[in-house]
Amino acid sequence: MLTVNGKYLYKDGQRFFYLADTCWSAFTNLTLPDWKFYLDTRKAQGYTAIQINLLRQYDSSCPIKGREPFAIIEHDDGSYEYDFSKINTSYFDNVEKMLEQMQERGMVPSLVLLWGNFVPDTWMSHFVKNNTIPFEQIRPYIKYVVNRFKKFNPIWFVSGDVGFVDNETQKSEAAIKYYREVLESAKEVDPEGIYTFHINGESYELPDEFKKRISFFSYQSGHAQTGQNTAFTIPQKLRASGYEGPIVDAEICYEGLQKMHSQYPERYSAFEVRKSAWRAVLAGADMGVGYGSFGLWPLKELDDGVFSTGAVGQGVAVSLEKGEVKAPFDGTVVSVFPTKHAITLKSKSGVELLIHIGLDTVELKGKGFKQLVHDGDAVRKGDLLETVDLDLIKEAGFNLASPVIVTNPANFDKVASQTQGHVQAGDQLLLATVDQAKTEKVSSVSLA
Structure with missing residues (x-):
């Protein structure tokens, strides 16, 4: 209690x-x-x-x-x-x-x-x-x-x-x-x-x-770029006014959230989140800190009627932030869809992966996608596979949530998400386990 x-x-x-x-x-x-x-x-x-x-x-x-x-x-x-x-x-x-x-x-x-x-x-x-x-x-x-x-x-x-x-x-x-x-x-x-x-x-x-x-007193320095100093100015004002109880910044800037009232379309980084947290705590809001993340949702919550059912395979969905799709492991390009909205890859140890860029984007018929690899190409982790015009996709009214799916999960003992929140290129996104001694790591695709 x-x-x-x-x-x-x-x-x-x-x-x-x-x-x-x-x-x-x-x-x-x-x-x-x-x-x-x-x-x-x-x-x-x-x-x-x-x-x-x-x-x-x-x-x-x-x-x-x-x-x-x-x-x-x-x-x-x-x-x-x-x-x-x-x-x-x-x-x-x-x-x-x-x-x-x-x-x-x-x-x-x-x-x-x-x-x-x-x-x-x-x-x-x-x-x-x-x-x-x-x-x-x-x-x-x-x-x-x-x-x-x-x-x-x-x-x-x-x-x-x-x-x-x-x-x-x-x-x-x-x-x-x-x-x-x-x-x-x-x-x-x-x-x-x-x-x-x-x-x-x-x-x-x-x-x-x-x-x-x-x-206790709870405040939020929040998500506007112009108000980030309130992480430390608010507890200073509260202490100066004589408030002696616990204080907490319960809603610092969310990691990965776009900066509100910013001149540029930037998102809060992990460094900026830590900066706000330390500013708050060191200024007197040392009861704790409230964190928030933005950017990755478990696949089952897409409720898109196809991927969320698990019929295609098991995986996650990533909300796009950058218009680049990179190879998440060393392997081979199995297929680039004619409409360029999806790519299938196969790793050296047998993981078959579908990267589906946005939802229902097949209807764009290739518009907004630039293909950089072809069927049968060998790729290494980090190689650029496609570039995507995110503004075009958003303006056309399509959802940028992008399923990343292991399509042959029956070949593995377990396929599990390894992270939530904001991700970037190189982060481990999925883990397909063959047995206790052998695993295949699928790193984050550079969609976020």
């Missing part, structure tokens, strides 16, 4: 460093096997907590069919809205199973109770129509989830990415009213719980009535 003493969190009497990964959409978008793999990976990497939205994330991909927290009302124009009076208990049954997996691994769930899109007059409320929760439905929902999940000793994030300062994009009156109700309802059920607020990027303003009742 977590407790607070001075500037730090403690777990079972020992100092607890909050090293959290961000997986907002876990409850709506991950199958249980994928969740177990994800947790095992993050546990091995030293993470101690996972940050998750209890409800559907408004800016994420579509959830797994049926994974909705409330009953759905369908409209004739194709839109929908939630009936917040009807909680989907099967959704929360699955949440409980996923939290049990975290508990087995000794990891702490950080659960957002109510994201900002469900609250009127927040900066994001206009992005999702018809999904503002009626004020009178807050208390029943909050009491239900807090009572059900308090046994997992979570950290409760009262809000999700919400600011409490009036400006041209948001008004604070409704947010204060709604989150006062959230906090009071939760504390009635779990008075000894750990509470904080997830406020929007580069902000540190929190109403005094909330600041007096939180267990």
